[in-house]
Amino acid sequence: MATNAPDRARRRVVITGWGMVTPLGLDAESSWEALRAGRSGIGPITQIEADDLPVKIAGEVKDFDPARYLPYKVVRRTDPYARYALVAAQEAVEHAKLTIDENNAHRVGVLIGSGYGPMKSNGEHVRDLDAKGPRAVPPMAAVTGAIDSAPGEISMATGATGPSRATSSACASGTDAVGEAVRWVRAGASDIVIAGGADDIITRVDIAGSGNAKALSSREGDPTEASRPFDEDRGGFVMAAGAGVVVLEAEEHALARGARILAEVVGYAASSxxxxxxxxxxEGTSVRRAMREALDDAGLTPDDVDYVNAHGTGTQLNDKTELASLRAVLGDRVEQIPVSSTKSMTGHMIGAAGAVEAIIGGLVINDxxxxxxxxxxxxxxPSVNFVAHTAQRHDVDVVMSNSFGFGGHNAVLVLRRWIP
Structure with missing residues (x-):
């Protein structure tokens, strides 16, 4: 349990709303219910032709009808990753009971991370160009085919006129987006930031490439058993799609409008x-530094950490290196607290993963x-409590959430129960 008083010398940043679209559910409530129940969202690939691919399973977003959530023109021009981001953002804003109007719009920013952006749409545009010629390419292809299309759509849908941009750092993108958004609020550039991550690269190109690189699990049999973080028989990660978005606010702003504060983001650090x-x-040198610097940023010590939502991809190298790094940073504490990987159920949502897992950290603190x-x-x-198979009850005040991406991107968030 954390005992250190919060640092009041800088602007504090709190979470007042969140939203999710995942292979487990189309909102935060249903996704969290499935996570608590230990249900897997992984199954056979159905959205693309996969018979000749090296891997035929993924964590697809299921039963998502964009017309239920978005106007026809938005659906027509957007890639699935941007739709997921926009729906998650709308849920987060509604959850936060946030009204954006002419009085505050200029103080609301948008920052969305994505490893790959609108890959499905760009692939379709190339195929249409080759098959039908230049006139088949939509006029908006160059705009909505860019990685900043998700924050652009969110800005236009909500009316937020503060800074709006995308960030990309592979599998750390969502975590970096939330962390950098915290810095915007601390610095006074924004009072509110709609921040998170989104990706959908369940495409023939990405499954083929990642499968050929031997990064993906090719385990045969029940697809729900394919993602095996921290298990001796792990054989790679499972590609997945989704989005996670939070509403971050300066503490004084949230209190002034009577918002419910769900958690405080007290620490963030990144390294390469x-x-x-x-x-x-x-040796996990930079991973360890990111963890230590995130704790330093939070003004906390390893003894304060009550739960780690691990990056935990289920690859041989990641899990071994991450566990060794946790031991190096947390010491004996790593054997005294729960350490779990929710990718065992969601699969790896790439740029969405870190944002979703930060939300999970907040839900753990609250529930x-x-x-x-x-x-x-x-x-x-066996000396580490990986929370195998079944959820566990723990009083949690402080959560560390880890994200590590291809290219050596490392990002760590520390969330804390809000203390007035």
């Missing part, structure tokens, strides 16, 4: 391995329930 495109540094690492039958370290 400068080592290899797909493999983590074997006192830690979601499990399913499929962890033979833990790589």
């Amino acid at each position: 391995d400068a080592y290899h495109w797909t493999a983590p540094h074997p 006192g329930v830690v979601p499990p690492t399913i499929n962890c039958h033979k833990p790589i370290d």
Whole structure:
């Protein structure tokens, strides 16, 4: 349990709303219910032709009818990743009971992370160009085919006229977006930021490439058993799609409008391995630095951490390196607290992963329930509580959420129960 008083020398940043679109559900409530129940969202690929692909399973967003949530013109011009981001953002704004109008719009920013952006739309445009010629390419293709299309759509839909942009750091994109948005609020550039991450790269190109790189699980049999973080029999991650978005506010702004404060983001740090495109540094040097600097930013010590939502992809190298880094940073604390990977159920949502997992951290603080690492039958370290198979009740005040991406991108967030 954290005992240190919050740092009042700087502007405090709190979460007042969140929204999710995941392979487990089309909103935060249904996704969280599935996570608590230990249900998997992984199954056979249905949205693309996969018979000849090296991997035929993924965490698809299921039963998502964009027409239920978005105007026809928006649906027509947007890639699925932007639709997921926009729907999650709308849920977050509604959850925060936030009204954006002419009085505050200029103080509301938007920052959305994505590893890859509108890959599905761009692939379709190329195919149409080759098959039908230049006139088949939509006039808006160059605009909505850009990685900033999600924050642009969110800005236009909500009326937010503060800074609006995208950030990209592979699998750390969502975490970096939330962390950098915190810095905007701390610096006074915005009072509110709609921040998060989104991706949908369940495409033939991405599944083929990642499968050929041996990064994806090719486990046969029940697809729900394919994602196995921290298990001896892990064999790669499972590609997934989704979005997670939070409403971040300056504490004084949230209090002034009577908002319910769900958690405080107290720490953030990022680093780079400068080592290899797909493999983590074997000693986890920069990973450890990111964890330590995030705790320093929070004004907390390793003894304050009550739960770690691990990056936990289920690859041989990531899980081994992450666990060694957690031991190096947290010491014996790593054996005293729960450490789980929700990617065992969601799959790896790439740029959305870190944002969704930060929301999960906030839900853990509020509900006192830690979601499990399913499929962890033979833990790589039996002395660590990976919350195998079944959710556990824990009083949690402080959560560390880790994200590490291809290219050596590392980002860590620290969330804390809000203390007035």
